[in-house]
Amino acid sequence: MLDLPQAAVDRREDAVAVVKTLREAGHVAYFAGGCVRDALLGLTPKDFDVATDAPPARVRELFRKTQAVGQAFGVILVRIGKSVIEVATFRTDGIYADGRRPTEVTFATAEEDAQRRDFTINGLFLDPIDDRIIDYVDGQADLQNRVLRAIGDPTKRFAEDHLRMLRAVRFAARFDLSIDPGTASAIRKDAGSLSRISGERIADELRRMLATPSRRRAYRDLWALGLIGPALNVKLPPPAAALNESRSLVLPLEEATFPLALLCALTDVRWHASGQKHDILGNLTPQEAAKMVSHARQTLKLSNHETDEMLAATRVAHGLLNAREWRVAMLKRALANRYSGSMRALLRSLRTTGIATERIDAIESRLSAFDGTDCAPTPLITGDDLVAAGHRPGPSFKKTLDEVYDAQLEGRIATKDAAMEMAKSML
Numbered sequence: 044m045l046d047l048p049q050a051a052v053d054r055r056e057d058a059v060a061v062v063k064t065l066r067e068a069g070h071v072a073y074f075a076g077g078c079v080r081d082a083l084l085g086l087t088p089k090d091f092d093v094a095t096d097a098p099p100a101r102v103r104e105l106f107r108k109t110q111a112v113g114q115a116f117g118v119i120l121v122r123i124g125k126s127v128i129e130v131a132t133f134r135t136d137g138i139y140a141d142g143r144r145p146t147e148v149t150f151a152t153a154e155e156d157a158q159r160r161d162f163t164i165n166g167l168f169l170d171p172i173d174d175r176i177i178d179y180v181d182g183q184a185d186l187q188n189r190v191l192r193a194i195g196d197p198t199k200r201f202a203e204d205h206l207r208m209l210r211a212v213r214f215a216a217r218f219d220l221s222i223d224p225g226t227a228s229a230i231r232k233d234a235g236s237l238s239r240i241s242g243e244r245i246a247d248e249l250r251r252m253l254a255t256p257s258r259r260r261a262y263r264d265l266w267a268l269g270l271i272g273p274a275l276n277v278k279l280p281p282p283a284a285a286l287n288e289s290r291s292l293v294l295p296l297e298e299a300t301f302p303l304a305l306l307c308a309l310t311d312v313r314w315h316a317s318g319q320k321h322d323i324l325g326n327l328t329p330q331e332a333a334k335m336v337s338h339a340r341q342t343l344k345l346s347n348h349e350t351d352e353m354l355a356a357t358r359v360a361h362g363l364l365n366a367r368e369w370r371v372a373m374l375k376r377a378l379a380n381r382y383s384g385s386m387r388a389l390l391r392s393l394r395t396t397g398i399a400t401e402r403i404d405a406i407e408s409r410l411s412a413f414d415g416t417d418c419a420p421t422p423l424i425t426g427d428d429l430v431a432a433g434h435r436p437g438p439s440f441k442k443t444l445d446e447v448y449d450a451q452l453e454g455r456i457a458t459k460d461a462a463m464e465m466a467k468s469m470l
Contacts, residue, residue, distance in 0.1 A: 051087050057126035058091035059171050061106070065130075066172070068105055070097040071153060073168035073177060075131070080164045083176075083186055084218060092129045093121075094168065098150060102130050116148050135159050136203070154179045161200055161207045162214060163192045191220040197229035205236040208270060209248040216252065216261035222268075230268045237273035245274055246343035253293075253304035262286075262293050262308065276342040277312045286311070287319060295395035296388060302345075302352035303385040307392060309335050323398060324364070327389075332357040356385040363390070363406050364399060372449035374409055379419035422448050423462035432463065434470050443469045 047055065058074065065072035075094035082088060095102070099119050103109045108122035117132030133156035134148045153168060157179040160166040164186055168177035176183060180194050191214055193200040193207075201207050208230045215222050222230075237245065252261040265271040266286035272279040288294055292307035299307075310326045313335060326335060336353045339345060359377050363386075366373060377383060387410065394403040424447060426440055434440075443466050450456045456465060 047087055053124065054126045054128075055088075055091050055171075057124040058093055058128050060123055061093050061121055061128050061130060062171055064105055065093070065095050065097055065102075068097070068101075070095050070101070071133075072097070073153065074171050075156075075168050076160070076165050079167040079169040079176070080182070080186070082169065083167070083183065090129065091126075092131065094131050094133055094153065094156060096133050096150075096152070097130075098132055102132070117150060153177065158194060160194055161204070161210065163194055164214065164218075164220075166194050185220075185223075189218075189220050190223050191215045191218075191226065192223035193226045193229065197223075197226045198233065201229055201233045201236070205233070205240050206244055206248065208234065208237065208268070209245065209252075209274065212261050212264045212268065212270065213248060213252050215264060216257035217255070219257075219260070222264070227268060230270070234269040234273050237270065238276070242276075242341075242343040246345065249274065249305065249343070250301045253308065254299065254301040258296065258299065258304060259294055262291075263288075271308070271312060272316075275309060275312055275339065277309075277316055279312065279316050280318065287315065290314070290319070290323065290396050292323070292389070292392045292396065295392045297391075299388055300352065300385060302349040303356060303388055305339065305343075305345075305349075306332075306336070306353040306356065306385075307389070309339055323393070323396070327357050327361060329354070329358045329361055332361075352382045352385055355380060355382040356389050359383070359386045360389050360393075364402060369406065369409050370449070370453065372452040375413060375418040375452045378410060378413055418452075420451065423451050423456065423459045424466060428459075428463065429466060429470070432467070434466075439470060 058078075062072040062074070072093055072095040075092050078088035078091045097105070099111065099117050102119045102121070103111070106121045106123065110120040110122070112118055112120055117134050119130045121128045121130050133151050133153050135151045135155045136148055136159050157166040157168070160180075163180045163182035165182070166178075166180040167182040169175070170177060185192050191211060193211075211222060211226065211230060214220065252258065252265075255261075262271075263286065265274065271277075271286075291311050293304060293311060296304060296307060310323060313326050314321070314323050325331060332354060336350050339353075340350050359380055359382070362373070363369065363377060377386065380386065387407070390403050390406060394400050422444070424444070426436065426444060429440065429443070430436060446469065447456070447462050447466050450465060451462065456462050
């Protein structure tokens, strides 16, 4: 038994109660999937899912609080204690017509259910009453040997659900597993099938890969297996299919949000797609970045927050790199930007690849001087103050307020009266 945090202990006990109820009613019931895998790896399971031979209607009879979220596929949510436990009926799947979901399912045995799952490490069951592993797919051996292997014919598994190719990369990176050669070969062969998958689903997998500590391993595998181009909807010519690690912006990232990691990945891919003929910085001008981000937004259905971060980090970094001088106001405004962390990480990544190293070192030194200081004080005056003083709103208002605020940031003015005098002289 794992030494689990109390919240996980509570969830497990609630799931055990579900299993006991099903057993007492004469049904087979086990823990299934990720919770079994995680427990064998010594990790804390996020959820405890139950698989059973009880049909969905029977599950709903046995538990007072239930919700059908996929009854046609045999999935019922059971609310018990403080938990919501997913209970799925053992099944086999029919034809996958869209590369995503089966057209029909047939309720089946535990062994048949295990055989229709994606990878051997996810095809294990656990009897929590007797503390016994039920393994029909040699998943325990693969875990011990640190191997990720598709169940059965890998080509068939990936044809059923193309997204499994990205899941293979994510699981291998997260658990530090080598990908079985036959499984890897099938991925390389079918990588182009990702184009049939919705951008939202691809983006969700990328979020779970690129914003984690195992990002480097996942990113290398995306390239090595030919998935990076199809995932980002960018055509890579064969000579550019291998990642140039020395020029990659993703690999040097220590910590990164998903938008920053994706921005760096897009820049890598676009540079490779061009045949590596131009400077990487050419893709990070605000104009070029806007085109790149717009394409990604349409392809992956990104949120406004995600695209805002990508564009802001690029714009501020580009402004600093191309400034004739780094005025105090400019540096403080850069640090006050809500995405300044991503901007600085982008600059550090560029420096690691050998781009503008001396200039970036100088920028970082200047920025570091203001760490821990208030770089975004409340403006001494606003547009309302100017209107109250009798000035008519117009195009010059914003320029005036910006210059007055710059003077405030640089310590050239410190009072509202001084700010009003400066504004008056400008207007």
